Amino acid sequence: MQFTETQLKGAFLVEIEKISDQRGFFARTFCAKEFEDRGLKSVVAQTSISFNSKKGTVRGLHYQIAPATETKLIRCTKGAIYDVIVDIRPESPTYLSHIAVELTDENHRALYLPEMFAHGYQVLTDGSEVIYQISEFYSPGCGRGLRYDDPVININWPLSVSEISSKDASWPLL
Known part of the structure; x- marks a missing residue:
């Protein structure tokens, strides 16, 4: 795997290294040792999948506070997403x-x-699917969010928002 740190310290783009032949390819998508060697948390407490039927759907922006702060490894396994992270x-x-x-x-x-x-x-x-590898168990009492349209963050979403949960639409502005 190839790790490229983003301009937000500690956040990395992780790319696979394909081994290809006439059948297609094989690649490692996660290796605890490779994550640990870079000082990244390698614990996976749970893995989740999100299916999204409609283009334009927005999910998030979610995070958890102590004592259940979490690291995540996000991968789109079907379709395409515009993935956003905010340093808080x-x-x-x-x-x-x-x-x-x-x-x-x-x-x-x-x-x-x-x-x-x-x-x-x-x-x-x-019809997009997203896989999350998460370092901590979901803890509803620690769950928080930022509004997707908060002007302080000023995210330029590429499409009009077609679907969003009432919870995600009602997070308070900063």
Whole structure:
């Protein structure tokens, strides 16, 4: 795997290294040792899948607070998403900055986000699926969110929002 740190310290784009032949290819998508060698958290407490039927759907921006802060490895296994992470570490020089990357079933990239990063995405193709590897168990009392349209964060979503949960639409503005 190839790890490229983003401009948000601790967040990495993770790309596979394909071994190809006439059948297609094989690639490692996760190796605890490779993550640990880079000082990244390699614990996976749970893996989740999200299916999104409609292009334009927005999910997030979600995070968990202590004592259940979590790291995530996000990968789109079907279709395409516009994946956004926001640095919410108050002591960070990039506090409230965000980046966005396109994750697709064709580019096979993943995005690793450390603790105290909010995460969300917009679906770019109908019928998209997203896999999350998460370091902590879901703890509803620790769940928080940022509004997808908060002007302080100023995310430029590529499509009009076609679907969003009432919970995600009602997070307070910063």
